[in-house]
Each structure stands twice: as structure tokens, then as C-alpha cells.
Amino acid sequence: MTLALRRLLAYWLDFVLLAIILVDLQALVYITTSGFPFHFLKEGYHIEIWVLLSMSLPVWLYFIWFELNQQQTLGKRMLKLKVTNRERSKITFRQAFLRTFIRLLPWELTHIIILVPEPWWGMEGPPAHMHLIYIPNLMLLLYILILFAGKGEKGVHDMAAKTMVIRIRDER
DSSP: OOHHHHHHHHHHHHHHHHHHHHHHHHHHHHHHTTTTTGGGOOSHHHHHHHHIIIIIHHHHHHHHHHHHHTSSOHHHHHTTEEEEETTSSOOOHHHHHHHHHHHHHHHHHHHHHHHSSSOGGGOSSOOTTGGGGHHHHHHHHHHHHHHHHTTTSOOHHHHHHTEEEEEGGGGO
16 A cells, blocks of 8 residues: 555544544533533534534644654554654654644634534525635645655645654664
């Protein structure tokens, strides 16, 4: 399997794991609090803040913490990958943060576009800013194209943070 495919699969595994945990936690909060705070989440801004705190923040912390301290997320560990700086050493907090910010930017933009100022599902017709949803989708496509063009070693977030992902057996 190519390095690019391994990285995409590791990313997918991380997101499946995070989605299962975070959605289950949200369901637990909903059940144990008889719907609090969900019945207060009517405005797009309120929903965006809830999503940011209950979903985005834990995902950001997951990627930053694991890549900073372990050099690999659980998905990367399963696929024998790790994040390094150019000298093949541990990355810094700044690098971990920058990698995460750029990697997750399309997802965060999607949340904002769909939720603010009014959630799309609460509108009677198509939202006036519906065309903006193409921006994060084009970003994701660009990210994937660059990853494959660089043979998987560097994605957009690696270029910005001056990091790379290697197979653990390649370390020697």
C-alpha cells in the first residue's frame, strides 16, 4: 500500500474512532440530562459553539496530543506511521498545532458554512451562501492531490509545519 493511501486510511480510522466516542458521549449527555443543552441550541451560533466545544476541540486535542507526545495517532500506530520533523525527530507543539489547524480547516469551515448564521435544516429554501460549501470541498480535494503528488510523504499541513510522515520501518 502506498504511503499516501496508508495516511488516508489512518486518518479515516482516527475519525471513525473519534466519531464513535464523541457521538456516544453526546448521546449520553442528552440521555442523562433530559436533553440539556440540546433543547437550547436553536440559533446557528449556539450550535456552532456547541459543535466547537464538544466535537472540534476534542478532535484538535487528540491530534495535537498524540502527534506531539507519541508521534502518532492511533490510526497511524495501526498502520505503522509516525510524524517527524525534517531531522526525523519529535515535532514541537507549534508544529503539531499548525498541522492540526491546516488539516482540520476544511471541516471547521464546513461547520461554520452550514450552521452560521442559521442552520441549513432550519431554512425554508436554499441558503444564500450555499455556494460557499464548495470551498472546503475543493480544499479537501487539493489536500488529497498534493498528498498523492508528494508520494504520501508530505501533505499541505506537513509543508506548512515542516514535518513529514514516515513508515516506522523506514526509520533505520
